[in-house]
Every structure is written in C-alpha cells, then in structure tokens.
Amino acid sequence: MLGASRLRTFREVTLPALRPAIATAGAVVFLFTFTSFGVILILGGPGTATLETEIYRQTAQFLNLPLAAALTVVQLVAIVVLLLLTSWIEGRQRVSLSLRAAAETLRRPRAAGARVFVGANLALMAVLLGVPIGVLVARSFDTPSGLGLDFYRALGEVHAGSTLFVEPVHAIANSLRFAVAATVIAVIVGGCAAFALASSRRRGLDALVSLPLGVSAVTVGFGFLIALDHAPLDFRGSWWLVPIAQALVAVPFVVRVMTPVLRAIDPRLRDAAATLGASPARVWREVDLPIVARAALVAAGFAFAISLGEFGATVFIVRPDEPTLPVLVYRLLGQPGALNFGAAMAASVILMALTALAILGIERFRVGTVGSF
C-alpha cells in the first residue's frame, strides 16, 4: 500500500515482527536438542556420547558419581547462560505487536512456489514422524509365526533369565498411576508459578520458571538420586519420587500454557465484579477461576502426556519392580531375543496410543485463542 515490494514488505515488516519469535523458537529447539537423552541413548553408539548419555553412563554403569555431577554442572551453566541470553534478546526486541487471532490472518498459500514450499515441508515432517511410527506399529504385529498378537501377549509374561522383575504389563498401570500423580502436582505447582508470573513484570522470574525447560530430565533424575539418599532425606524407596520428578519436567509447560491466559484476564472484570458486591475471594472464584479452569485442563493434558513419555528422569529413580512404559521399552531393548524386541515394539505402540488419547483430550478442551503452544 505504501509502495513496498513483497520482498521489501517481508524484510521491513514481517521479519522484524517475527525476530523475537525466531530467537525464542531457536533457543527452545537448541535446549531440547542439547538435553535430548532417550533418542541418543538408543540410536547413538559410544562414539556419539553427549553430556546427557555420558551422565547416565557414568552413573548407571561406572557409578562414577563425582564425574557425573561435574558434567551436570557444566550442562546447567551452559543452559543458564543460554536462557539469560534469550531472555535478554527477547526483552530488547519485544515491541508490542497488535496481534490478531490466527483465524483472521491465516491465508492459504496461493503462489505455486509457496505451495511447493509448504507441501515439501509437511511431507518431510510426515516422513520423519510418520514412517518410524507406521513401521513400529506394523512390525509390532509382524511375529515370526505370521501376523498376530504374540508380542503383546509377551508383555504379560516373565521369562527365565529376564532382568525384569514383574510382568511387563504392570508397566501400563505404573505409567498411568505416576502420570496422574505427576499431573496433579504439575498443575498445582505450575498454576501457582503462572499466577506469580502473571502478576509480576520482572523478566528474571520468567527465565527462572523456564529453567526446568532447559535443565535436562537427566539432571533432574540424577539430582534426585544423589540428593535424596541420605537420612533424613532418604526417599529412594518412596513411590512418589517418580511423579515429582516427572512433574518437575512438566511444570514449565503448564506455566507456558497458563500464564498468557492469566495475563489476558482484563483487570476491569475484577473491578466490575467488586462493584457488583463480590468480595476479593468471591472475585477470584467467579471471574478468575472459570477462565483459568479451561487453561488448567489443557495444561493438565500436556502434563499428563509429558509424564507418560518421560524417560530421562524416570530411568534414574524408578524402582526396578515398578517400571514405566518408556523404561520398560528401554530395558526390553537391552535384552537379547526377537521376542523381547517385539515386546518392546508392542509396549511402544501402547505408549503412543495412551499419549495420543491425552493429546486428543487437550484438543477437545482447547480454546481457540488461548495458550502459547
């Protein structure tokens, strides 16, 4: 309209507006990759050890706790520096954008080039995500004696010489039990943090709450393991240690979902309720709670899904006779034999199904414009 070409428009308007988002997205991706554990533990050989897998190996195989602790500290420092850096960049570049609901600004890619670009992107993601999942599901039914449920049946048995102490099928119940407890803890703790964050303007607090997002699950698990093994803090045998560790991993997500909603509540709604005779406690119940409740449900769905799939922290502290599904998959893979491999695939499929259910639950409760994920 003001005579800018499309490239110029992108450079002058779109890019500056997106820059903080790109920086944040980049930081989040880096954090997740930096602290990635499960994938590398299973795919990577000794030559590709990362801080994460090395911490686990030093702890679980060599019992070299001091070295593991040192590695953890190195990682923690790197993450804190990175978080402060992003917080600084975000703060410097935060311009108040007048954003609109996605539905108003969504447009279909029109030009052929744009279509190809978006299509190729989607196809690549579909291949990277879909193929492993599809193959996994297919092969979990592909037994030596033809198509069948043998691998699933194997989950109900304990074999001679197995290092599993219980029937693998118990892992489903364990996973669900831990995940429910972890969800309750994460929503309560994360909800409180979101409230503190929404009512404060200090940026340091934001980084502090995001810290668990970057502190790897392995660090959490390892920390629990070495911190809680002396009286009076010897809780290694307590069942709630696992849910707490999982909750700690899920809390940042709860905070990220709930804070924007809390910030979005118009303070005049509270004023209006007060002038209509509502006491402060009543205002909270009548105005804040109903609006927050939906966000809390979405946050709970996320927390549940994350807790179900949590591996890095759980593997450190879970008791051998109470494995969760991801831990079970890892242990089954560590044992020889086609049946164990097949059972691992079957357990993975069950885990995926449960997680998918939780995600579907989120989508049902999700309000159009709410939440930042």
Place this chain on the structure above:
Amino acid sequence: MLGIAGLTVTYDGFTAVDAVDLDVADREIVCILGPSGSGKSSLLRAVAGLEPDARGLVSWNGDDLARVPPHRRGFGLMFQDHALFPHRDVQGNVAFGLRMQRLPRAEIDTRTGDALALVGLAGFEHRRIRELSGGEQQRVALARALAAEPRLLMLDEPLGALDRALRERLVAELRALFVRLGLTTLFVTHDHDEAFALADRLVVMHAGRIEQIGTPAAVWQQPANAFVARFLGWNVTRAFTAVPVAVRPEAVEVVEQGEHRNAVAGEVVTRTFRRDHFLLEVRIDALGDDADPVQVEVPVDTPVIPDVGDRVALAVAPDDLVAID
C-alpha cells in the same frame, strides 16, 4: 448523599484528579463533562473504591468510606468498555450483583427479567456476550448495573461506543429511566450534547480540576472561564473588545463592509457545511496571523455565503459578549 472533598488521585507522579470537591444529592443526576484525559474516569473509580491510593474524603450520608472496600459500598459502576463477563451469558451477567446479595433464586430471575425488559432486551437471557452487538452489550452492562439497585449509579462514557442515532435515542431513554427509578446518578462524558440532555447539574472538568459547576443552561449561557467557553464551542477572542471575551459562533454576523460601525474586517480561512449552517473560520486583520480565527455560523438560507479567501466584515451585538475570567 454522596460527598467528595479534596479527592486526589495520582499515578506515578501524574495527578489525574486534583483536590476535587463535589456533593451529589439523593435522586440527583450529575454529569461530569471534560475532554479525554481530564481525570473523569479516575474520579469515578476513586468514588467506587477502586483506586486504593486515592487521598481525600469520599462519604455517603456523612459516613467516611475510606475503610469500606468496593464490594461493600453499594455503588454501581458501568465501565466505559462495559467489562461484561465473557464466560457468562446475558442472564449470568445481569444476575451477578443479585447473586452476590444472596437473594433467593426466584427473585433473582424476576429482577433479571425486569432489568432486561427495562433496557429493551427482554428474552435475551441466554444469549452469549460475544454474539451481541455493541449497542446490545452496552444495554446488558446497564441492566447489570441497574439490577443490583445500587444506592449510587456511576456510568463512565456509557454511550461512547455507539453510533450517533442510537446514542441520541438512548440519552432521552436514560434520563427518563433515571428519573422514574429515582436513582442518584454520577455520569461521565466528553460529549456536551449528551451532558446537557442528561444532567440536572453539570461539572466541567479539566486536567484533574473542576472548572465550573452549574445547571446545563447556566453553564451554557455563562461559561466561567476561557477553557469552559472554548470546550463548549464558544469563541474566546479580542476581535470585538480590548480584553478577551466569549462569544457564540451563531451570535457573530457577517455584515456589509461599512454598514456596521463596529464591524471588524478579516479573511475566510475555512468553510465547513454543518446541516443547517456553514461554519466559517475568519482570520481577523487587526489581530495578526497568530491569533485564533473567529468562528462564525452562517445559516444555509443566506443569499451569499462567503467562500475561502473572501474578505468579510464581522459584527456582534453587545448583549452577546460574555465576560470571562
């Protein structure tokens, strides 16, 4: 009776309301008129108890309300942007104040229905807020404030978001409603037509201070100072006298050069059509280029209407000149 004495509201060193004194008698409709940023909304919020840092006295029938929280004051406040609860339907919004009073369910339903009928929204109980038009939302907000039967009703630019036709109709309806219900009302607006139509008594506010208090007719006929005069659309000029005086644009006449002994000469700089008249702005030769031009209303049925650039002579009857401070 509402009493306000020495009320002061400051935000981070900026004084929004500066030592305001004002009484509102029972059943009186008082209108606070002023440009945006003059502290009108802050005054209402302070009276409602929503500005915890406000200094000065707010009293009801002589009782100091300093330690009375907003929800115990019994003052209703209708917000500029309505502040309707988005997660409740129309019924849920209007019934809110009655529920806070712990009234029985049947009475709540009856009074909610009555309040909605009063604002012309009977049968809207189960509509969602988002589905309503701006005018309907405004009526719901009014019904919500009225249903609770506050001992003082305060309205902050309640008609601001509406189109002109709807606003003019509602102004008449509102005044009739307030009088019929015998409500004590404190009303805030930046539109002087709205204020004139609604108010028993007018309070003109500027930069946190009260400039003038009086009946709409008294304020219109005798602005107390240059600010009030200009705000109401008067000229404040030295074109006809040695000291600045106020004169209404419709009192200034375009005359034949030389026909009038006290006529002043000038040049038309703008001409705007305004339904039944043209509004001219005339730069007076004797005052130089820096002085404000004089505004003149010329009826549309005048044979020759001067255009931009035309030389004109202006005259005014001595009775129409109003001395100001």
